Amino acid sequence: MLNFKYITMKKIYIIATIVLTGILSSCNEEEFLKEEAYDFYEAEVSYVNQEQFDAAVVNLYSSTSYNVMWNGDYYNGGAYALQYASDMSFATQWLTVGLSSFTDFLIPESRFALDYWKNYYKVIFDANVILEKIDDENVDFDSEANRLAIKAEASFFRAYMYMKLAHIYGGVPLILEPASGPKRDYVRASRGEVYQQAIIDAEFAAANLPHVTELEQDGRLTEAAANHLLTELYITVGDYDAAIAAASLVINDPSYALMTERFGNRKDDPGDVYYDLFVRDNQNRNSMGGLNTEAIWVAQYEYQTEGGGTGMNSAFTFTPQYWSLEGKSDGVPLFIGPTEKYGGPGVGIIAPTTYFLGLFNDVSDIRGSEYNIIHDIPADNPASSYYGQNIVESDAYTLPNWDESGKRTWSAIITKMTPINNFPDDVIEDSSTGLIWWLGQNSFRDHYYMRLSETYLLRAEAYLRNGENIMAASDINTVRARAHATPVSPEDVDIDYILDERSRELYYEEARVLTLMRMGKLAERVQKYDPKHNGELHNFQIQEYHNLFPIPQSEIERNTEAVLEQNPGYN
Numbered sequence: 001m002l003n004f005k006y007i008t009m010k011k012i013y014i015i016a017t018i019v020l021t022g023i024l025s026s027c028n029e030e031e032f033l034k035e036e037a038y039d040f041y042e043a044e045v046s047y048v049n050q051e052q053f054d055a056a057v058v059n060l061y062s063s064t065s066y067n068v069m070w071n072g073d074y075y076n077g078g079a080y081a082l083q084y085a086s087d088m089s090f091a092t093q094w095l096t097v098g099l100s101s102f103t104d105f106l107i108p109e110s111r112f113a114l115d116y117w118k119n120y121y122k123v124i125f126d127a128n129v130i131l132e133k134i135d136d137e138n139v140d141f142d143s144e145a146n147r148l149a150i151k152a153e154a155s156f157f158r159a160y161m162y163m164k165l166a167h168i169y170g171g172v173p174l175i176l177e178p179a180s181g182p183k184r185d186y187v188r189a190s191r192g193e194v195y196q197q198a199i200i201d202a203e204f205a206a207a208n209l210p211h212v213t214e215l216e217q218d219g220r221l222t223e224a225a226a227n228h229l230l231t232e233l234y235i236t237v238g239d240y241d242a243a244i245a246a247a248s249l250v251i252n253d254p255s256y257a258l259m260t261e262r263f264g265n266r267k268d269d270p271g272d273v274y275y276d277l278f279v280r281d282n283q284n285r286n287s288m289g290g291l292n293t294e295a296i297w298v299a300q301y302e303y304q305t306e307g308g309g310t311g312m313n314s315a316f317t318f319t320p321q322y323w324s325l326e327g328k329s330d331g332v333p334l335f336i337g338p339t340e341k342y343g344g345p346g347v348g349i350i351a352p353t354t355y356f357l358g359l360f361n362d363v364s365d366i367r368g369s370e371y372n373i374i375h376d377i378p379a380d381n382p383a384s385s386y387y388g389q390n391i392v393e394s395d396a397y398t399l400p401n402w403d404e405s406g407k408r409t410w411s412a413i414i415t416k417m418t419p420i421n422n423f424p425d426d427v428i429e430d431s432s433t434g435l436i437w438w439l440g441q442n443s444f445r446d447h448y449y450m451r452l453s454e455t456y457l458l459r460a461e462a463y464l465r466n467g468e469n470i471m472a473a474s475d476i477n478t479v480r481a482r483a484h485a486t487p488v489s490p491e492d493v494d495i496d497y498i499l500d501e502r503s504r505e506l507y508y509e510e511a512r513v514l515t516l517m518r519m520g521k522l523a524e525r526v527q528k529y530d531p532k533h534n535g536e537l538h539n540f541q542i543q544e545y546h547n548l549f550p551i552p553q554s555e556i557e558r559n560t561e562a563v564l565e566q567n568p569g570y571n
Contacts, residue, residue: 087526088508092350117169120165131176188551247455277451278416295452313441322334457476476497523542
């Protein structure tokens with residue numbers, strides 16, 4: 001098997017990629033409507049041996065990491081919109097950041113309608129090619145086990161993308177074979193049918209993916225990842241017993257356990273075990289000698305590794321622009337600049353809500369500790385009369401006039417989104433002061449797709465929906481015990497409590513909007529907790545129909561031989 005993290009490959013583009021994805025564009029309508037493919041690989045010659053299938057699978061991982069998980073246009077959304085446009089966080093700028101207003105920006109013609117659609121279908125199309133060709137008797141595989149493993153990986157990715165599509169749009173076209181040419185007669189399957197297809201694919205993946213102890217490569221899929229996925233899918237279709245069983249296969253596996261003691265390359269620094277989970281180099285099992293038993297599936301972005309990258313630009317997006325603050329009385333900059341100890345060159349495009357910050361009223365909960373959420377920092381410019389004073393406590397600065405909230409220049413620093421005191425050496429401009437180059441806007445670490453604590457919380461949700469509150473509380477308390485938080489009583493557990501606990505444990509990891517859409521609670525929670533939708537800052541009223549995104553208008557118009565129905569509320 002090829003090492004998927006280190007391989008360099010030319011991506012394989014199949015003609016299907018240009019259909020249903022909205023990537024064709026032209027100023028000339030006649031040219032726009034031409035259905036002619038000029039360059040693509042024929043599957044018959046591109047998939048004849050294991051090496052080619054390995055390369056195709058690498059492309060699935062790459063597309064998922066960079067186009068699905070990240071898609072990092074911080075100004076207009078991308079994957080970040082599935083985090084910030086929620087009850088937990090909001091965009092601090094109105095006009096420059098999309099989904100500040102659902103009513104104004106979530107429309108069929110918007111990029112929000114199209115981006116997820118085209119990126120998720122791109123992965124599905126590529127998976128379909130693999131799944132069509134892999135059973136060809138003429139393909140040369142090293143072993144039957146390798147063939148089944150690759151088939152299981154492709155099945156997993158198809159299941160994963162269809163689940164996300166159904167969460168976001170409801171029913172969508174089910175495409176299970178590669179397109180041989182342009183197609184204009186897509187129809188929507190029901191949301192339930194899409195989930196059921198995802199279950200079929202995920203069940204196959206769970207039965208055929210290797211166990212984590214059989215892997216030598218970080219980031220590759222395992223049976224545990226498939227069972228974690230199945231847990232969410234079974235909950236979504238109301239099969240709670242199956243969800244409990246799937247989650248239990250992961251939780252009861254002795255290869256997995258929540259991290260409860262300090263670990264990793266900075267375990268001797270001030271901090272706690274929750275902080276350690278997000279330190280650079282600590283996300284994987286193999287690179288840490290098998291120490292991180294909590295990681296189930298990890299996106300491989302690690303800085304300065306072949307095939308890696310700089311991670312997401314989360315430090316830039318989520319860290320406030322503190323370094324631009326000036327003293328209220330003397331107008332002197334409060335800070336020498338963006339430094340390593342305060343998260344680097346952030347610009348505070350996204351800020352946490354009061355609801356989220358208020359979730360950590362249990363002072364023993366380490367997830368809200370000073371190592372994980374920094375609420376105040378001292379001015380470090382010796383020339384400032386406020387030098388050494390905490391900027392919030394001293395009221396040292398004047399709120400900027402471009403945003404009523406002032407959140408762009410100051411909000412709590414979420415340390416899991418930036419390598420506080422842990423930047424790579426080559427992004428530090430001045431080691432004596434800790435000043436960071438603009439490249440320091442990135443996270444420089446791998447990112448969790450799936451973590452065992454979420455498996456516990458998914459099983460808790462399944463138990464709750466199954467009427468087993470005691471068992472639900474037990475799973476929640478396992479997660480809370482690791483956080484040193486006070487146990488919850490079974491009678492206090494409801495869906496909103498589970499959402500609260502997911503916020504405490506998975507903040508800025510999970511695609512929060514997807515979780516709320518899955519539960520049908522996006523509009524309710526945004527109305528209640530987002531300051532731009534509850535009247536605190538603005539009155540951008542999200543509506544119930546926003547629990548689903550609109551079908552992209554470009555796809556409706558391109559689908560000329562059948563009706564691709566729009567979701568209610570968007571016509």
